Amino acid sequence: MLIETLGKKHVREILDLLNFHERVYFGEICEHVAINKGNLSKILNLLVSFKILKKEEEEEGKKLNKTYYSLTDFGKEAYSLYNVEKEIESKYSFE
Template sequence: MLLKLIAKTHASEIIKSLEKNDELHFGGICKYVEGHKNSINRILQELYDEGIVEKREENYSPKISKSYYKLTDFGKEVSKIIDQLEVLEHRYYEAKNKPL
């Protein structure tokens, strides 16, 4: 389920970093998202599997390659949903903390 995926640790951070930077290699994503590289890689794979990000491999030699990621059109829509959820969350906390 989409909401479960974007609620996972680092998922929305990865999506927002790709939205701001268009395309990033794995190391670039790790600079924006603090966390264990294995966790970030696992979330990236899930985002890829769900069609939220696309992946491009660039081979520098037979043993050295870099993976570049960018949002798909669907991923850009998901990013907008994340923005809307953040606005709703802010409104919720404002209303909850407002004296009656």
Template sequence: MIEVLGKKYVKEIILILGNNEEGIFFTDLIDEIGESSENIHQSAVSRSLNLMLENGLILRDDVFETNRRLPKSFYRLTELGKMALEIMKKDEELEKARRSKFHNEIKGNVGQVINIDKADGLEINFKKK
């Protein structure tokens, strides 16, 4: 399952579906992914959706409309997908905690860079350029 969760667009899809509990249409999903990814490939998103379907993370409903010949695909998370969403949220919390540790860089006139990181204690690294 970890391999599936690491595939392209899977994390984005799970997070978007998690924010749209009722579900979301494919075109709206593409739009939302496009807001965070510059070069979105619909075929890659479709492959990820199919992989997620095969692994029980999402469900797809085909919605038929009278003015359309083809159905619109509507996606939502399964219970397994909701569990994966919780893992994704914890992953984001860990990443925020990692990034939020104190980090400062001071550049001196002599071409030295001093990195100061604070986690449990204080660590000072000196680098010459």
């Protein structure tokens, strides 16, 4: 199930962003990933349900709460699978 989740469209882009930045709020993810907000929300919720991401909400006074996402320890290990993929592909060139 993990490999299937990591292979979904836009997941790698999201995890790349979160690996580079410790904590990112929803609006920032929207700016960096070309996906509509509804689909982004579904993907983020899926990653949270698999404990790949942690979700935190902070109150912003009278404004709406900001929702922040960060990689969990499990998420960091899962993200490392992308590097394993690169290593295997470079070792066994399919050209």
